[in-house]
Amino acid sequence: MANDRRPEDMVRITTTLLAEKFIEEQIEALREQIGNKKVLLALSGGVDSSVVAALLIRAVGEQLVCVHVNHGLLRKGEPEQVIEVFRNQMNANLIYVDATDRFLDKLAGVTDPEKKRKIIGGEFIEVFAEEARKLDGVEFLAQGTIWPDILESEKGIKAHHNAGGLPDDLKFELVEPVKILFKDEVRVVGKALGLPDNMVYRQPFPGPGLGVRCPGAITRDRLEAVRESDAILREEFVKNGLEGKVWQYFTVVPDFRSTGIKNGERSFEWSVVIRAVNTKDAMTATVENVPFELLQHICDRITHEVTGVNRVLFDLTPKPTATIEWE
Numbered sequence: 001m002a003n004d005r006r007p008e009d010m011v012r013i014t015t016t017l018l019a020e021k022f023i024e025e026q027i028e029a030l031r032e033q034i035g036n037k038k039v040l041l042a043l044s045g046g047v048d049s050s051v052v053a054a055l056l057i058r059a060v061g062e063q064l065v066c067v068h069v070n071h072g073l074l075r076k077g078e079p080e081q082v083i084e085v086f087r088n089q090m091n092a093n094l095i096y097v098d099a100t101d102r103f104l105d106k107l108a109g110v111t112d113p114e115k116k117r118k119i120i121g122g123e124f125i126e127v128f129a130e131e132a133r134k135l136d137g138v139e140f141l142a143q144g145t146i147w148p149d150i151l152e153s154e155k156g157i158k159a160h161h162n163a164g165g166l167p168d169d170l171k172f173e174l175v176e177p178v179k180i181l182f183k184d185e186v187r188v189v190g191k192a193l194g195l196p197d198n199m200v201y202r203q204p205f206p207g208p209g210l211g212v213r214c215p216g217a218i219t220r221d222r223l224e225a226v227r228e229s230d231a232i233l234r235e236e237f238v239k240n241g242l243e244g245k246v247w248q249y250f251t252v253v254p255d256f257r258s259t260g261i262k263n264g265e266r267s268f269e270w271s272v273v274i275r276a277v278n279t280k281d282a283m284t285a286t287v288e289n290v291p292f293e294l295l296q297h298i299c300d301r302i303t304h305e306v307t308g309v310n311r312v313l314f315d316l317t318p319k320p321t322a323t324i325e326w327e
């Protein structure tokens, strides 16, 4: 593509007008690159892949094939929103794969965090490759690579997380329409493309998803406790004006039980840990000063609404010494 690198003098995209200009230019470039061929995209529902999908739908419509792999570790309501926004509202050609059982079966009994990450990453590529092989005439693979990804991989800080990974029989030409943009610009472009606010401004979410928030061996019941408690936390943060103010917030359910009382009887159940942190670059982080009354209200809701939980804790630890995620 013409714009392979971010021009030194490129104006930061901060307004709808600038975003629309970028969108027009990209649509033209995408049509030129893709012609009448098919493009494949792994659509997670995250900001970057969602913006790439929306751009490609505008540029080549049905020639785009989106694959949304549900690995069973997504937050409550996420797969449903991807289907609603892209298939129902934008008429995208969307293949939805519910691979929950495959992932959870492979993860059963695995306690080592890095092993869990490897299994999730490897299985993801396998599921995606299987779907790709079922399709005829795909020549392009679209990716939500952004400018910091390229800079960081050039500096050797991290491998370019989007690049490659697919088996040798699947060779595609890459389509990376937001690769010269910074994250804040991707959001402005996403907004201009009509994506919903909770998709455009959403907090970071790790690739291995809730899997790293269910420390130790993942079980379906504890994973459900993570998902339900996270949904309550997010709902309360939205209601109380903390969404968009706090950089990242979520719950963790460690693999231990403690004694409590429920309905006048002894219970022996899990604890939910609340984590809410602020950071600029995720290298260090401070803990958000969440109002105590709100924490008490969230504790009350979680202990009454989430099955298997009798205690709620708040993680007071900055990064360092802790990392943001628990695994």
Ligand code: XMP
Residues within 6 Å of the ligand: 117, 204, 205, 206, 207, 208, 248, 282, 319, 322, 323, 324, 325, 326, 327
């Ligand atoms: P840590 O836990 O290292 O997290 O302080 C820093 C930021 O990175 C996210 N994170 C991940 N993102 N795959 C991802 O895509 C991962 O394996 C992963 N681990 C951590 C974390 O959510 C935080 O925003």
